[in-house]
Amino acid sequence: MTTEPPVTPEPARRLSPSARWLWRAQGLIATVAALVLTGVLRSDAPGGSAWLLLPVAAFALGVVAVPELRWSRWRYEIRDEEIDLRHGTVTVTRTLIPMLRVQHVDTTRGPLDQLLGLATVVVHTAAGRTTIPALDEQYAGRLRDQIATLARTADEL
Amino acid sequence: MNSEPYRLHPAAIAVLALSALRDAAFPIVILLGASIAGRGLDSAALERSALYLVLGVAIASLMGVVRWRSTSYAVDERGVHYQTGIVSRKATTVPLSRIQGLDTVAGPVQRLFGVVALHVQSAGGGKKGEIVLEAVGPAEVERIRAAVRAERPELPEAAAAHAVVERRLGRRELLVAALTAGQLGVILPVLAASGQLLSNAFSNERDIEGATRLLPDTPGGWELALAALLVGAWALSAIGSLVSFAGFTVSRDGDRLRIRRGLLQRSDAVVPIRRIHAVRVVEGVLRRPFGLATLRLEVAGYAEEASAARTLYPLLPRREVAAFLAELLPELADEPDGLTAPPPRAARRYVLPPAVLGLIAGAAACVLVPSAAPWPLLVAPLLGLNGWWSFQAAGWRLRDGRLAMRSRRLARTTLLTPAARLQEHAVAQNPFQRRAGLADLAVAVGKGGHARVRHLEAPVAADLWERLRR
Numbered sequence: 001m002t003t004e005p006p007v008t009p010e011p012a013r014r015l016s017p018s019a020r021w022l023w024r025a026q027g028l029i030a031t032v033a034a035l036v037l038t039g040v041l042r043s044d045a046p047g048g049s050a051w052l053l054l055p056v057a058a059f060a061l062g063v064v065a066v067p068e069l070r071w072s073r074w075r076y077e078i079r080d081e082e083i084d085l086r087h088g089t090v091t092v093t094r095t096l097i098p099m100l101r102v103q104h105v106d107t108t109r110g111p112l113d114q115l116l117g118l119a120t121v122v123v124h125t126a127a128g129r130t131t132i133p134a135l136d137e138q139y140a141g142r143l144r145d146q147i148a149t150l151a152r153t154a155d156e157l
Numbered sequence: 158m159n160s161e162p163y164r165l166h167p168a169a170i171a172v173l174a175l176s177a178l179r180d181a182a183f184p185i186v187i188l189l190g191a192s193i194a195g196r197g198l199d200s201a202a203l204e205r206s207a208l209y210l211v212l213g214v215a216i217a218s219l220m221g222v223v224r225w226r227s228t229s230y231a232v233d234e235r236g237v238h239y240q241t242g243i244v245s246r247k248a249t250t251v252p253l254s255r256i257q258g259l260d261t262v263a264g265p266v267q268r269l270f271g272v273v274a275l276h277v278q279s280a281g282g283g284k285k286g287e288i289v290l291e292a293v294g295p296a297e298v299e300r301i302r303a304a305v306r307a308e309r310p311e312l313p314e315a316a317a318a319h320a321v322v323e324r325r326l327g328r329r330e331l332l333v334a335a336l337t338a339g340q341l342g343v344i345l346p347v348l349a350a351s352g353q354l355l356s357n358a359f360s361n362e363r364d365i366e367g368a369t370r371l372l373p374d375t376p377g378g379w380e381l382a383l384a385a386l387l388v389g390a391w392a393l394s395a396i397g398s399l400v401s402f403a404g405f406t407v408s409r410d411g412d413r414l415r416i417r418r419g420l421l422q423r424s425d426a427v428v429p430i431r432r433i434h435a436v437r438v439v440e441g442v443l444r445r446p447f448g449l450a451t452l453r454l455e456v457a458g459y460a461e462e463a464s465a466a467r468t469l470y471p472l473l474p475r476r477e478v479a480a481f482l483a484e485l486l487p488e489l490a491d492e493p494d495g496l497t498a499p500p501p502r503a504a505r506r507y508v509l510p511p512a513v514l515g516l517i518a519g520a521a522a523c524v525l526v527p528s529a530a531p532w533p534l535l536v537a538p539l540l541g542l543n544g545w546w547s548f549q550a551a552g553w554r555l556r557d558g559r560l561a562m563r564s565r566r567l568a569r570t571t572l573l574t575p576a577a578r579l580q581e582h583a584v585a586q587n588p589f590q591r592r593a594g595l596a597d598l599a600v601a602v603g604k605g606g607h608a609r610v611r612h613l614e615a616p617v618a619a620d621l622w623e624r625l626r627r
Contacts, residue, residue: 007623008623008626082626088585090587090588091585091586091587092585092586092587092591093583093584093585093586094583094584094585094622095581095582095583096581096582096583096622096625096626097580097581098579098581101579101580101581125580125581125601126457126580126603126604126605127457127580127581127601127602127603127604127605127606127607128580128601128605130581
């Protein structure tokens with residue numbers, strides 16, 4: 001090897017802190033679903049009240065642990081020629097999307113997003129879609145425009 | 158030099174009528190099937206079917222005549238001109254400078270009338286494609302050849318001599334391809350369909366009672382039924398491939414690939430080379446023991462791709478893959494062998510998790526259905542064995558900007574792609590892998606094509622990730 005190529009710096013930018021509240025709200029919905037399920041099962045399923053652990057576990061995981069861990073792990077970086085992502089609660093994935101491959105980019109906002117003033121940036125390539133979730137709404141708009149501009153400069157099919 | 162329009166040989170009526178009939182064959186068959194399935198097979202249904210058939214032939218013949226009358230061609234100093242259509246008139250001109258060859262093809266109908274179909278092959282880049290004169294007499298072929306040669310003396314005379322590279326699937330290859338087409342994946346839809354059929358057929362309870370009496374009640378009967386189902390699925394997939402791969406021809410013409418195939422419905426797809434992002438070498442369960450593979454294409458672009466363009470070649474000895482690609486698709490040619498395997502300590506990570514999952518599922522099944530115990534536990538070693546095979550299949554190589562990745566589910570698949578063509582790539586690590594210093598590498602190519610090699614050395618995976626970035 002002639003010269004060791006420089007290692008790509010880790011992505012540094014974080015999602016909005018409200019992302020945790022978004023995911024907590026989603027976790028809460030899952031907990032309620034688990035509660036309903038328990039109510040259905042408890043009466044005659046074998047195991048009796050052990051089923052009560054189900055909503056407790058759902059709450060501990062979905063509302064307490066996962067949102068915090070997920071938020072602390074999520075990093076992204078938009079460079080001139082690529083989008084660099086690092087995310088995942090259990091499996092940590094680092095993804096790279098060349099700007100050349102970005103076909104179009106848009107922002108979406110679900111009901112919970114709107115409540116919290118958040119938005120998701122969706123990057124489309126020929127192979128599919130990649131999301132940067134739970135960004136501050138105005139910031140997401142700017143990010144979308146930035147990626148769109150970069151993608152246009154780097155255009156190729 | 159004459160430029161007056163000529164008409165095709167009248168034999169073209171038969172050729173065009175048959176091609177119209179062939180295009181309509183599928184809808185007609187479905188129509189017949191529906192009318193029989195809808196009201197049951199009785200004499201009325203037979204009469205109706207016969208009527209449809211006669212009507213179909215009559216319409217096709219009429220279309221043959223109309224298309225023959227509305228088609229004309231001419232050769233002059235500018236090129237070969239071709240005009241066809243009544244409702245929407247289509248005129249095509251291939252300039253003499255772009256003519257790559259004049260091929261004659263004699264199908265069964267043409268042979269019957271002693272004529273040939275003349276293919277005017279054009280050089281790459283042209284979106285219109287070439288002209289096909291469906292039926293031309295031998296004297297007329299000579300006249301056209303002479304007219305073209307007068308302007309293009311350097312043009313080779315024989316069809317085989319020009320620049321187009323072509324591979325045709327032989328009859329024997331087609332048969333082998335069909336016999337080995339059976340994928341276990343085919344069985345599930347068949348099962349689902351038969352389940353649907355049963356539930357439709359026996360929609361009230363009395364029928365269900367009747368049906369249960371029909372079901373096999375001895376253990377041997379069940380095995381027999383299962384075997385019959387498997388054979389049925391296998392036969393179905395064999396027939397399916399016979400129909401879709403009959404007459405498979407792939408040719409390289411300048412900067413595009415042309416793929417023609419199909420028995421009932423002849424499809425003809427043209428793929429620009431720059432839109433081909435990867436080739437997959439797929440070795441199915443039934444093909445791998447014989448060292449056979451299928452080549453598939455990963456194509457990207459904004460437009461919908463014809464499904465006919467997904468298979469590059471249905472059946473090829475594995476060791477000929479590199480040579481085949483070098484000839485037809487040198488832009489993506491690579492050797493599917495000589496890959497770097499994951500480290501030996503990764504082996505148990507391929508084997509243990511599925512085996513443990515199988516053990517848990519098997520144990521659960523034993524508890525729920527005690528009479529079946531201990532057979533469900535057999536799933537565990539089977540899944541473990543499957544994992545071992547996946548470990549042996551896994552491998553990667555990045556050389557001269559060409560990436561090769563091999564993995565296995567049931568079929569072993571090798572992805573060959575220029576690294577610069579990747580849509581995205583990623584490394585992933587779960588907590589177990591973090592502790593063991595291993596990582597997965599995953600890439601996406603074309604339109605939703607994915608490949609993943611699991612449990613590489615983490616530094617190797619990270620280095621690959623960096624190298625793929627450039």
